[in-house]
């Protein structure tokens with residue numbers, strides 16, 4: 789439940805354009821973060837999972853070296869990462885991330901991961 793909530797917060801933060809008003813009461817529409825996000829699989833998603841996840845979550849890691857990462861939970865390709873995107877967001881972003889088990893990614897990196905996943909992991 790907590791993790792669903794944190795995903796909802798991430799999604800809400802990235803949701804619709806927010807509208808504020810200046811002194812003239814004209815609406816000012818802030819651009820949606822996803823309209824300006826430069827993150828994609830090649831420049832962000834792949835390096836992130838290579839650095840932080842594939843040591844355990846890859847089909848090329850022998851079973852004995854997966855450190856109990858569940859068999860079949862592999863992030864070998866962009867499609868794999870997209871398939872697991874909601875679970876990855878749940879475990880790696882939010883208030884109390886549990887992946888990677890030993891920690892590592894900075895809060896900024898985790899925020900970028902949330903942005904990339906929320907904006908469609910393109």
Ligand code: HEC
Nearest residue numbers: 840841843844855856857858861875876879880887888889
């Ligand atoms: C040191 C090995 C290791 C690394 C590195 C690692 N994991 Fe894991 N992962 C595990 C283990 C062990 C589990 C099973 C226990 C659990 O779910 O907490 C797991 C479970 C998961 C699950 C849950 C799968 C399910 O079926 O619910 C996800 C999603 C996940 N990891 C994502 C990641 C991501 C994303 C990264 C990189 C940021 C990562 N993991 C890095 C070992 C690892």
